[in-house]
Amino acid sequence: MKIKKLLKIARRDRWLIIVAALISVPVVMYWRPVQQRVLIHFVLQSDTVAQTTVDELAASVKDPAAFLQRLWATQRIPHRLAVANYLSVQGGTNPALLTRMEPLLEEAASDGDLEVRALTLRFLGLQHRTNALTLAKEQLRDPDPEARILALQFLTQAGDRSLVPWAARLLEDTSPRVASTAAAALRHWTDLDFGVRVFQTLPGTSEGGSERANQADGGAAARGIQRWKEWWELHHSEYPGITAAPRRAVSAWRLATPDFSLRDLEGKPVRLSDFRGKVVLLNFWDVATPACLLELSNFTELQRRNPDRLVVLGISLDTTVDERRCCEDEGENHAKHVKPNLEELRATLRDLTRQRGVNYPILIDLSGSVGRRFDANNLPANILIDADGYVRGRFIGGRAPAVLAAMIREINQSLENSKK
Numbered sequence: 001m002k003i004k005k006l007l008k009i010a011r012r013d014r015w016l017i018i019v020a021a022l023i024s025v026p027v028v029m030y031w032r033p034v035q036q037r038v039l040i041h042f043v044l045q046s047d048t049v050a051q052t053t054v055d056e057l058a059a060s061v062k063d064p065a066a067f068l069q070r071l072w073a074t075q076r077i078p079h080r081l082a083v084a085n086y087l088s089v090q091g092g093t094n095p096a097l098l099t100r101m102e103p104l105l106e107e108a109a110s111d112g113d114l115e116v117r118a119l120t121l122r123f124l125g126l127q128h129r130t131n132a133l134t135l136a137k138e139q140l141r142d143p144d145p146e147a148r149i150l151a152l153q154f155l156t157q158a159g160d161r162s163l164v165p166w167a168a169r170l171l172e173d174t175s176p177r178v179a180s181t182a183a184a185a186l187r188h189w190t191d192l193d194f195g196v197r198v199f200q201t202l203p204g205t206s207e208g209g210s211e212r213a214n215q216a217d218g219g220a221a222a223r224g225i226q227r228w229k230e231w232w233e234l235h236h237s238e239y240p241g242i243t244a245a246p247r248r249a250v251s252a253w254r255l256a257t258p259d260f261s262l263r264d265l266e267g268k269p270v271r272l273s274d275f276r277g278k279v280v281l282l283n284f285w286d287v288a289t290p291a292c293l294l295e296l297s298n299f300t301e302l303q304r305r306n307p308d309r310l311v312v313l314g315i316s317l318d319t320t321v322d323e324r325r326c327c328e329d330e331g332e333n334h335a336k337h338v339k340p341n342l343e344e345l346r347a348t349l350r351d352l353t354r355q356r357g358v359n360y361p362i363l364i365d366l367s368g369s370v371g372r373r374f375d376a377n378n379l380p381a382n383i384l385i386d387a388d389g390y391v392r393g394r395f396i397g398g399r400a401p402a403v404l405a406a407m408i409r410e411i412n413q414s415l416e417n418s419k420k
Contacts, residue, residue: 036057036060036061039053039057040057040061040067040070043057043071043079044070044071044074044079047076047078047369047372047373048076048078048372048373048375049071049076049078049079049082050082051082051085051086054071054079054082054083054085054086055086055090058086058090064094064097065097065100065101068083068086068087068101068104069101069104071083072104075255075256076255076373077113077255077373077374077375077391077394078372078373078375080108080111080113080116081113081115081116081119081375083104083108084108084111084115084116084119084120085119087101087105087119087120087123088119088120088122088123091105091123091127092123092126092127098127105120105123105124105129106131106135108120109121109124109132109135109136109138110135110138110253111253112253112254112255112391112392112393112394113393113394113395114144114146114147114150114393114394114395114396115394115395115396117139117147117150118150121135121136121139121150121151121154122154125154125157125158132154132158133155133158133160133163136151136154136155136158137151137155137166138151139151139154140152140166140170143403143406143407143409143410144393144395144399144403144407145173145175145177145178145403146395146397146399148170148173148175148178148181149177149178149181152167152170152178152181152182152184152185153181155167155185156184156185156188156189159189161189161190161239162239162240163185163189164186164189164190164239165236165239165240165241165242166242167182167183167185167186167189168182168186168228168232168236169242170182171183171186171225171228171229171232172229176201176218176221176222177198177201177202179201179221179225180196180197180198180200180201180221180225181198182228183196183221183224183225183228184196184197184198186228192231194224194225194227194228194231195220195223195224195227196220196221196224196225196228197221200218200220200221201218201221252414252418253392254386254390254391254392255390255391256390256391257272257385257389257390257391258373259271259272259273259389260272260370260373262315262363262364262365262366262370263363263364263366264361264362264363264364265346265349265350265353265362265364266346267346270313270361270363272313272385272389273389275311275313276387276388276389277387278308278309278310278311278387279309279310279311279384279385279386279387279408279411279412280310280311280312280313280384280385281299281302281310281311281312281313281382281383281384281385281404281408282313282315282374282382282383282385283295283299283312283313283314283315283380283381283382284315284317284365284371284374284376284379284380284381284382284383285314285315285316285317285379285380286316286317286318286321286379287316287318287348287349287352288318288321289379289380291379291380291397291398292379292380294398295380295398296314296353296356296358297356297357298398298399298400298401298404299312299314299358299360299404300356300357300358300359300360301401302401302404302405303359303360304359305401305405306405306408309408309412310408311360311361312360312361313360313361313363314353314358314360314361314362314363315362315363315364315365315370315371315376316345316349316362316363316364316365317365317368317371317376317379318340318345318349318364319339319340319342319345319364319365319366319367319368320365320367320368320371322338323368324368324371324377339366342364342366345364346364349362349364374394378396379396380396380397380398381394381395381396382394382395382396382399384407384408384411386411386412386414386415387412387415388415392411392414393407393411
C-alpha cells in the first residue's frame with residue numbers, strides 16, 4: 001500500500017513539474033518585456049528621471065523614437081532635458097532616428113528652456129540641418145541676451161560670410177556681451193581684428209579683477225565695437241540685405257505646472273496657486289553658491305518695480321547641497337547626508353535676507369522635491385510662470401533686472417494675444 005501511494009505521489013509530482021515547466025517558459029520569455037513596460041510607465045509618471053535610465057531604455061526598446069516622443073510629451077522639464085541630451089549624443093549616429101525626431105527637434109530649438117534650446121541648436125549645427133540657420137536666427141529677437149549669444153555662436157560656426165549682416169546689426173545691442181560676441185563673429189568671417197574680446201565684457205575677469213582693470217577692458221571693447229560699426233558703414237553694400245529676424249515661436253511655448261506647497265521662514269505654508277493672476281518667478285538658490293547671493297539684489301529690485309504684476313519666490317535648496325553635488329552618482333546613498341538644523345537654517349536665512357533688504361518670500365524645499373521637478377541642480381535656476389500658471393521660461397544663471405522685466409513683458413503680451 002505504501003509503495004502504491006508513493007507511486008501516485010511521484011506521478012502527481014511529475015505532472016506538477018511538467019505544468020510548472022510549461023508555465024515558466026512564457027514567464028521567462030515575457031518577463032523582460034513586462035519589466036520594461038513597468039519601468040517605462042514608472043519613468044513617464046515620475047517627477048524626475050535619471051539620464052542613464054533614459055539612455056538605457058532608449059537603447060533597449062524596439063522603437064526608441066516612440067519612447068522619446070512619449071517622454072517629451074509628459075511636459076516635465078527633467079524628461080525633456082533627458083530627451084534633448086540623448087538626441088545630442090546619439091542622434092548623429094542613427095539617421096533613421098534623426099528623421100523620425102525632426103519635428104520634435106524643431107520644437108526643441110524654440111523651447112522656452114534655454115538649456116534644451118542650446119543642446120538642440122548645437123546638435124542641429126553639427127548635423128548641418130538645412131533648417132538650423134532659420135531656427136538660430138529666431139533667437140536674435142529673444143529678450144534674453146544669453147539666447148542672442150547662443151544664436152551668434154551658432155551662426156559663427158556655420159562659417160557662411162553671407163551671415164555677416166546678421167552679426168553687424170547686433171553691434172548696436174544693449175548688452176555689451178552680445179555686441180562683443182557679434183564682433184567676434186565678424187572677426188571670424190572677415191579676418192579683420194579691431195581688438196574686441198568677449199572676456200572684456202565679463203565682470204571681474206581682468207587680471208587681478210580690479211575695478212580699474214575692468215573699466216580699461218570695457219573701454220577697449222567699446223572702442224573696438226565702434227571701429228566695427230565704422231567698418232560696417234563703409235562695407236555694408238558688399239553684403240546681401242536682410243529682412244527682420246523670423247518671429248520667435250518660443251513666445252507661445254508653455255508647460256503645465258502642477259501645484260506645490262512649501263513653508264516660508266516663519267513656518268507658514270505657501271502654495272504656488274496662491275499667486276494665480278500674476279507672473280511668478282521661481283528662483284532656486286542656496287547660501288553655498290556665491291552666484292545666488294549676487295542675484296538677491298536683482299530680484300529685490302525687480303520685485304520693487306513690479307509689485308502688482310509679479311511675485312518672486314526664492315526657494316532655498318540649502319538642505320540638499322550635498323545631495324545635488326553627488327546627483328550624478330546614482331549609487332550614492334542620499335540618506336546618509338546630514339541635513340542642517342531647520343531652525344538654525346531659518347534663522348540664518350532670516351538674517352541674510354534682512355541684511356540684504358530682500359522684499360519677497362523665501363521658502364525652504366526641505367526634501368528637494370520641488371527643485372528636482374524643475375531640474376534645479378545647477379544654481380541659480382530660474383523659472384518664469386505666467387498668470388495662468390504655466391511655465392514660460394527656464395534658465396540657469398543670473399540676469400539683470402531690465403532683462404527679467406523684458407522677459408516678463410513678453411510673457412504678458414503673449415498671454416494677452418492668446419486670449420484675443
